[in-house]
Amino acid sequence: MRRNILAAVFMIVSISLSGNWASADQASQHPKAVKESKNTASVQTSHLKAVKVSKNSANVLLANKVPVRGLQFTVTGVKVSEIRTTKRTKGFLAKFNDKNGTVLVVSASAASIEPGMGSVLEIVCDKPEAVIITNEKIVAVQKQK
Numbered sequence: 001m002r003r004n005i006l007a008a009v010f011m012i013v014s015i016s017l018s019g020n021w022a023s024a025d026q027a028s029q030h031p032k033a034v035k036e037s038k039n040t041a042s043v044q045t046s047h048l049k050a051v052k053v054s055k056n057s058a059n060v061l062l063a064n065k066v067p068v069r070g071l072q073f074t075v076t077g078v079k080v081s082e083i084r085t086t087k088r089t090k091g092f093l094a095k096f097n098d099k100n101g102t103v104l105v106v107s108a109s110a111a112s113i114e115p116g117m118g119s120v121l122e123i124v125c126d127k128p129e130a131v132i133i134t135n136e137k138i139v140a141v142q143k144q145k
Contacts, residue, residue: 046062046064046066046068046140047063047138048060048061048062048071048073048120048133048138049061050123050128050131050132050133052128052129052131053122053128054128055128056124056125056128057122057123057124057125057128058122058123058125058128058129058131059086059119059121059122059123060103060120060122060123060133061117061118061119061120062088062113062117062119062138063116063117064113064115064116064117064138064140066115066140066141067112067113067115067140068112068138068141069107069110069111069112069113069139069140069141070104070105070106070107070138070139071103071104071105071106071120071137071139072103072104072135072136072137073103073133073134073135073136073137074100074101074102074103074133074134074135075096075103075123075131075133076101076132076134077130078127078131079125080096080098080123080124080125081124081125081126082123082124083103083122084121084122084124085105085121086118086119086120086121086122087118087119088113088114088116088118088119088120089105089113089121091109091111092105092107092111093105093106093107093108094121102135103121103123105120105121112141
């Protein structure tokens with residue numbers, strides 16, 4: 001089971017960061033794309049929002065009602081120089097593709113972001129007030145039956 005999760009994480013990372021697909025929707029149409037497993041599912045009970053916190057950075061806030069295993073979204077409107085995890089995503093892998101603006105935040109250890117509201121990522125950029133988040137994909141932990 002853990003191997004399957006790790007394989008899925010690495011496939012998602014390579015797909016997202018290769019620049020071959022602009023969004024997770026397009027990636028899911030590819031025959032080798034990762035499908036939802038019994039333990040994860042895309043959810044709409046969570047949402048992301050960018051908030052300026054300094055002259056050169058914005059925080060991405062996540063409000064989630066269920067544990068979250070991973071995030072993928074697109075950042076537009078700014079030139080990103082760096083992304084950093086926060087307390088809520090400590091130990092997660094965070095990657096940015098500067099060709100298509102895709103951001104991927106996943107745990108290689110099957111950890112999850114606990115339910116709540118708060119920052120999950122810091123985006124260092126040229127115009128933090130102009131950060132636009134689109135193409136949100138949030139993968140949540142599904143309850144075992």
